[in-house]
Amino acid sequence: MKIELKNLCKSFNKKTNAIDRMNLTVEDGEFVALLGPSGCGKSTTMLMIAGIYKPDSGEIRFDGQLVNDWEPKDRNIGMVFQSYALYPHMTVLENIAFPLKQQKVPKKERMERAKQAAEMVRLGHVLDRKPDELSGGQQQRVALARAIVKKPKVLLLDEPMSNLDARLKIEMREELSRLHKELGITTILVTHDQEEAMMLADRIAVMKDGKIIQYGTPMDLYHRPSDFFVAQFIGTPPMNVFRGKLIGNHLHFLNQSAELNNEQWNTAQGELDVYVGIRPHEVKLGKGGDIRAKGIVQMIEPVGHAQIIRVNIGDEQLRLFAEPTAAIEYESEITVSFHLSSLHLFDVRTGKSLRKEIMKESQTEEMVG
Amino acid sequence: MEQWVRPEAAVTASLTRRPVSKWKKRLPFFIAYGVLGITTMPIILMYIWLLLSSFAKQMKYGFIPVSFTLENWKFLWTNVEHGGTTLPSIWTATWNSFLFSITLTMLEVLIGVMAGYALSRIEFPGRQMLMKTTLILHAFPSVALLIAVYYILNFLGLFDTLFGVLLVKTALQIPMTAWIVKGFFDNVPWDVEWAGLIDGCSRLKVWLTIVLPMIKPGIAAVSIFSFLSGWSEFLLLYMFIVSDDNITLASYLQKLISDPNLVDYGLLSAVSLFYMLPVILFFIFTQKSLMEVSAGGGKGV
Numbered sequence A: 001m002k003i004e005l006k007n008l009c010k011s012f013n014k015k016t017n018a019i020d021r022m023n024l025t026v027e028d029g030e031f032v033a034l035l036g037p038s039g040c041g042k043s044t045t046m047l048m049i050a051g052i053y054k055p056d057s058g059e060i061r062f063d064g065q066l067v068n069d070w071e072p073k074d075r076n077i078g079m080v081f082q083s084y085a086l087y088p089h090m091t092v093l094e095n096i097a098f099p100l101k102q103q104k105v106p107k108k109e110r111m112e113r114a115k116q117a118a119e120m121v122r123l124g125h126v127l128d129r130k131p132d133e134l135s136g137g138q139q140q141r142v143a144l145a146r147a148i149v150k151k152p153k154v155l156l157l158d159e160p161m162s163n164l165d166a167r168l169k170i171e172m173r174e175e176l177s178r179l180h181k182e183l184g185i186t187t188i189l190v191t192h193d194q195e196e197a198m199m200l201a202d203r204i205a206v207m208k209d210g211k212i213i214q215y216g217t218p219m220d221l222y223h224r225p226s227d228f229f230v231a232q233f234i235g236t237p238p239m240n241v242f243r244g245k246l247i248g249n250h251l252h253f254l255n256q257s258a259e260l261n262n263e264q265w266n267t268a269q270g271e272l273d274v275y276v277g278i279r280p281h282e283v284k285l286g287k288g289g290d291i292r293a294k295g296i297v298q299m300i301e302p303v304g305h306a307q308i309i310r311v312n313i314g315d316e317q318l319r320l321f322a323e324p325t326a327a328i329e330y331e332s333e334i335t336v337s338f339h340l341s342s343l344h345l346f347d348v349r350t351g352k353s354l355r356k357e358i359m360k361e362s363q364t365e366e367m368v369g
Numbered sequence B: 001m002e003q004w005v006r007p008e009a010a011v012t013a014s015l016t017r018r019p020v021s022k023w024k025k026r027l028p029f030f031i032a033y034g035v036l037g038i039t040t041m042p043i044i045l046m047y048i049w050l051l052l053s054s055f056a057k058q059m060k061y062g063f064i065p066v067s068f069t070l071e072n073w074k075f076l077w078t079n080v081e082h083g084g085t086t087l088p089s090i091w092t093a094t095w096n097s098f099l100f101s102i103t104l105t106m107l108e109v110l111i112g113v114m115a116g117y118a119l120s121r122i123e124f125p126g127r128q129m130l131m132k133t134t135l136i137l138h139a140f141p142s143v144a145l146l147i148a149v150y151y152i153l154n155f156l157g158l159f160d161t162l163f164g165v166l167l168v169k170t171a172l173q174i175p176m177t178a179w180i181v182k183g184f185f186d187n188v189p190w191d192v193e194w195a196g197l198i199d200g201c202s203r204l205k206v207w208l209t210i211v212l213p214m215i216k217p218g219i220a221a222v223s224i225f226s227f228l229s230g231w232s233e234f235l236l237l238y239m240f241i242v243s244d245d246n247i248t249l250a251s252y253l254q255k256l257i258s259d260p261n262l263v264d265y266g267l268l269s270a271v272s273l274f275y276m277l278p279v280i281l282f283f284i285f286t287q288k289s290l291m292e293v294s295a296g297g298g299k300g301v
């Protein structure tokens, strides 16, 4: 089912909007992740899609149909709540079978399917327990099973894996991914874990203060963040950031200056404070790139396939990946370099990217919305 | 200096200390039970006295039973005569008391549960106001309302009917019941209700299949309290019921002590015990529900 949110607003206290003119389109069968800091309105968005909260204004459309006034039960949705929201007076099996019972599925088939779902989340051995006899992670998996058991048209997952251990998390991710591919359920996943979002989602929406800052494929967000906030939020280790100044088309940072291409970059009239960002993997040892800098090695972190090196350049810090075989010593001086074209520039005041192609994109998006 | 102790001294010290420390450990229990025992003694003695005097022909010095008899319990199979008049059958009174308490319980639970849910969950204008005023209503002593209630019952033609008194009693009880129930509803997280809606229930169905079972202990507690308060109701029944057909146990008991010169203490004790019996049984059977407090599910919001 295709989900469209148009100019959606929701306010809890009449002063500030928890959700502020939000636009989002999730194609049929797409897997979208909502990413954003705590309190930015992710859960509120989900609850509006589910029909629990009524939006103050704006439209919610399922397959083009306006559903603002549809009851939750008519929307054919499965949801995992951030707080699990299990039914404490029912056993695990009854919890999982509950949505099927509401659909009047015959008892035998109901139990069969509930058991299958429980098996899928590795809970076959606790079917007769009550929720308060389960660990947090087990409760979470019950919630997951309950959400998927009726094979809904839309799956809303509000941090469904926050309480699982690393291995189980990977297993559940794979299950989710498999299930999504198999059944083609349109899925929206809220998560704090950007790696999880990158791994599972076709597209990621980064939210901040009730707005979507950027919406695109994981690669898009990674390579072409339209906003400083997105650039910082996505990627591990995070993007290296320096303060810089843009005077005309001359960029000054790290005690040097470079000339920017007018075709590629929006240049400043007069003087503009900018953030200069560079992904760690774009930085190379040696003098290969357009921009070179000398720095002192502060830390070496082997991560198996590479080592992460932290160097101090003046009072700024920079991280880069180096070959695991590269012989680098603490406190030694090394030269690093990178290409001008792999830089990211953001206006300090507005946080917007200064890259022309990205600016164009986000402008058209705004006009469409 | 004093920290240095010879080994033998240390041994003897610990030897002599051990029994003392055991005593000390138990001392709080002794004190607690001692104090509790002494303070409850009069009540326990009173019950024992009641039991003994109901089976005795006479009480010597007022508290030593003399010769066993079932005479006092004769009211169970005959309509006893007291002070020149024949009292109505005890079974009529029992049945009426029972009917009164059970109906009261059902009405109160039904209305209280719905009102409590509304107070807890639904935003409507005047909700705060209503919650404050209901408590004031409960603080009203029923004595102060007697005359007004009399007029109303008379006007409605419900004077001297159990149903009329039932309505009055329910009205007086509802505020408190709704309040207690509201507290239980407040503890049910919104998310659980929402999950039910998403899983395919209507609001009413969520209420019936998810929310109500979650506040079962609350409903049990409220039922027990309202049954007991119905069973022990005296004032309203005494004031608004006159005919013997509608008599309840409390009024029956009252008839026995209406004339202070003619009190038959043996009979009074027996009837009192009979009156108490259901309450005691009720307590024994419902104690668990009263003590049970739902642990709730999920980690809350």
Ligand SMILES: Nc1ncnc2c1ncn2[C@@H]1O[C@H](COP(=O)(O)OP(=O)(O)OP(=O)(O)O)[C@@H](O)[C@H]1O
Residues within 6 Å of the ligand: A012, A018, A036, A037, A038, A039, A040, A041, A042, A043, A044, A045, A082
């Ligand atoms: N029922 C409510 N009443 C009042 N304010 C609310 C309510 N629910 C959410 N808010 C406010 O709306 C904003 C968005 O909340 P929301 O729960 O959607 O955040 P979130 O993105 O899910 O955060 P988290 O990652 O911590 O779960 C917050 O500022 C929150 O305080």
Ligand SMILES: [Mg+2]
Residues within 6 Å of the ligand: A042, A043, A044, A082, A158
């Ligand atoms: Mg949330």
